Amino acid sequence: MNLSLITKRIVFLVVVAGIWQGIYALNIFEDIIFPSPLTVVSSLYEGFADGDLVTALGASFRHLFSGLILAILFGTVLGVLLGKSREADETAGMYLVALQSIPSIVWVPLAIMIFGFSEAAVVFVVVLGGTFVMALNVRSAIRSVPPHLLRAARTMGVSGMSQFFRVEIPASVPYFMSGLRLAWAFSWRALMAGELLSNGPGLGYSLRYAQDYARMDQVIGIIIIIGVIGAVVDQLVFSKLEKNVMKRWGIL
Amino acid sequence: MFLEFEDIGKRFGEATENEFEVFKGVNISIENNQFVSILGPSGCGKSTLLSMVAGLEDTSEGAIKLEGQEITGPDPERGMVFQQPSLFPWLTVRENVMFPLKKKRSKKEAEARAEHFLKMVHLSSSSSRYTYELSGGMQQRVAIARALAMDPKVLLMDEPFGALDEQTRHILHRELLSIWEETRKTILFVTHSIQEAIKLSDRVIVMGTRPGRIIADFSIDVPRPRARDDEKVIGWEKHVMELLEKEIDKVLKEELDNESVSYN
Numbered sequence: 001m002n003l004s005l006i007t008k009r010i011v012f013l014v015v016v017a018g019i020w021q022g023i024y025a026l027n028i029f030e031d032i033i034f035p036s037p038l039t040v041v042s043s044l045y046e047g048f049a050d051g052d053l054v055t056a057l058g059a060s061f062r063h064l065f066s067g068l069i070l071a072i073l074f075g076t077v078l079g080v081l082l083g084k085s086r087e088a089d090e091t092a093g094m095y096l097v098a099l100q101s102i103p104s105i106v107w108v109p110l111a112i113m114i115f116g117f118s119e120a121a122v123v124f125v126v127v128l129g130g131t132f133v134m135a136l137n138v139r140s141a142i143r144s145v146p147p148h149l150l151r152a153a154r155t156m157g158v159s160g161m162s163q164f165f166r167v168e169i170p171a172s173v174p175y176f177m178s179g180l181r182l183a184w185a186f187s188w189r190a191l192m193a194g195e196l197l198s199n200g201p202g203l204g205y206s207l208r209y210a211q212d213y214a215r216m217d218q219v220i221g222i223i224i225i226i227g228v229i230g231a232v233v234d235q236l237v238f239s240k241l242e243k244n245v246m247k248r249w250g251i252l
Numbered sequence: 253m254f255l256e257f258e259d260i261g262k263r264f265g266e267a268t269e270n271e272f273e274v275f276k277g278v279n280i281s282i283e284n285n286q287f288v289s290i291l292g293p294s295g296c297g298k299s300t301l302l303s304m305v306a307g308l309e310d311t312s313e314g315a316i317k318l319e320g321q322e323i324t325g326p327d328p329e330r331g332m333v334f335q336q337p338s339l340f341p342w343l344t345v346r347e348n349v350m351f352p353l354k355k356k357r358s359k360k361e362a363e364a365r366a367e368h369f370l371k372m373v374h375l376s377s378s379s380s381r382y383t384y385e386l387s388g389g390m391q392q393r394v395a396i397a398r399a400l401a402m403d404p405k406v407l408l409m410d411e412p413f414g415a416l417d418e419q420t421r422h423i424l425h426r427e428l429l430s431i432w433e434e435t436r437k438t439i440l441f442v443t444h445s446i447q448e449a450i451k452l453s454d455r456v457i458v459m460g461t462r463p464g465r466i467i468a469d470f471s472i473d474v475p476r477p478r479a480r481d482d483e484k485v486i487g488w489e490k491h492v493m494e495l496l497e498k499e500i501d502k503v504l505k506e507e508l509d510n511e512s513v514s515y516n
Contacts (some may be wrong), residue, residue: 148336152338154307171340248384
C-alpha cells in the first residue's frame with residue numbers, strides 16, 4: 001500500500017466525520033438519535049476502558065471460532081462427499097443450495113428452542129451459517145481439479161486413494177481457500193444475528209443492550225467495531241491467504 | 253517386436269446413434285530404441301492412439317502389446333508427456349520430478365534421480381522453484397525429466413511442443429535429440445508438424461482422416477543433426493505435404509459442405 005492511498009483513505013474518513021459533526025451542529029435531530037462523532041468515540045473508549053467491550057469481543061470470538069471450526073469440518077466432509085459421488089450430489093446437492101439460501105437469522109428461533117438462551121444456541125447458528133457455503137465451495141473445489149493433472153498422475157501409476165490424497169486434495173486448495181473466506185464471512189454475519197437475540201455475552205448482545213437503554217452512541221460504536229473486524233479479517237487474513245495460494249497454484 | 257499394434261480400432265459412443273469410428277485396422281510394429289513419429293491432420297486419431305498406449309484410453313478392437321504383454325491400463329513403464337506440461341503447482345520442480353518415485357525408491361535415491369534428469373534437461377539450477385515461476389518451455393522440460401525419472405520402457409509424447417513458440421521449440425528439439433541419444437529410450441512422438449516429424453524421427457507414420465488410417469510409413473535415412481535446407485529433408489517434407497494435402501482438402505470440403513452458406 002503506498003502512502004497516497006493511505007492519505008486518501010484518512011482524508012475521506014475525516015471528511016465524513018466533518019460532515020457528521022456539521023449536521024450535528026445544526027441541531028436538527030435530537031441528541032439521543034444523532035450523537036456527535038466525539039460522543040461515539042468516547043463511548044467506545046469507555047467501553048474498552050471498563051472492560052465491557054473487551055469481554056463482549058472475547059465472547060464473540062469464542063463463539064465464532066468454535067462455530068467456524070465445526071462449520072469447516074462439517075462443510076469439508078459434506079463437500080468432499082458431494083464432489084466425489086455423483087449419486088450423492090444428484091440426490092442431495094440441490095437441497096444444499098436451498099439450505100445455503102436461508103438467511104442465518106431464520107435459524108435463531110430454532111436454536112433458542114433447542115438450546116435455550118445459551119451460548120450453545122449462538123454457536124449452533126454460526127455453524128449453520130458457515131457449513132453450507134463451505135460445503136458448496138469444497139464440492140466445486142473437488143470438481144474443478146484439472147483433468148489433465150489426473151491423467152498425468154495415472155500415467156505415473158498414481159490412482160485411487162493415493163491419487164485423491166496426492167493430487168485431488170492439493171489441487172483443490174485454492175477453491176478450498178475461497179470456501180474458507182466465504183465461510184468466515186457468513187459465520188460472522190450469523191454470529192451477529194445469533195447474539196442480537198441471545199442473553200449474552202457477545203458484541204451482538206451488547207448492541208441490543210445499548211438499544212434497550214437508548215444509547216445511540218454505543219449502538220453506532222459497536223456497529224463500527226463489527227464493520228472494522230469484518231473488513232480487517234477479510235483483508236489481512238483470508239484475501240491475502242487466498243491470493244498467495246492462487247498465485248502459487250498458477251490461477252492468478 | 254518391441255511395441256505392437258494389432259488390428260486396433262476405436263469407436264466413440266459405441267452402440268448409440270451417434271457412434272463414431274475414429275479408425276480401424278491399425279497395425280504397427282515398433283522396434284526398441286527407435287524415435288517414431290505419428291503425423292497427421294487433426295481428427296485422424298493420432299492422440300487417441302497414443303493415449304491407448306499410455307493405457308488412458310481403451311481399444312475398441314485389437315490389442316497393443318509392449319514386449320508381448322498386452323496393455324490394459326496406465327503403468328510407469330510407459331511415461332507420457334502431454335501438450336500441457338501438467339506439472340503439480342504445489343510442488344517444487346524437484347518434487348515434481350520425484351512425484352512418480354515416491355514409495356518406489358528411497359527418498360535419497362529419488363532425489364539423486366531427480367537431480368540427474370533435471371541436469372539432463374538443463375534445469376538443475378531451478379530445482380527449488382515453483383512451476384508458476386517457469387516459462388512454458390521450462391515447464392515442458394520438467395515434464396520430460398519427470399517422465400524419464402520413472403525409467404519407462406517407452407516415452408510417449410503427445411504434441412509436447414505444440415503450445416511453444418518457434419524458437420523455444422527449436423531449442424527443445426535439440427535437447428530432446430540429445431536426451432534420446434543419451435538414453436536410447438523408444439520414443440513415440442505425436443505431432444501435426446511435418447517439419448518436426450522429419451527433423452526428429454527415425455521413422456514417420458502418416459495418418460489420414462475420415463476414416464483414420466495409416467496412409468504412409470517410411471524411414472528417414474538422413475544423418476542427424478538434420479539441417480533445414482538439406483535437400484533430402486526438403487524432399488521428404490514435400491512428399492509428405494503432398495500426401496497430407498489430399499487429406500486436409502477432404503476435411504475442408506466436408507466442413508464447408510456442412511456450413512453450406514448461401515450468399516443470395
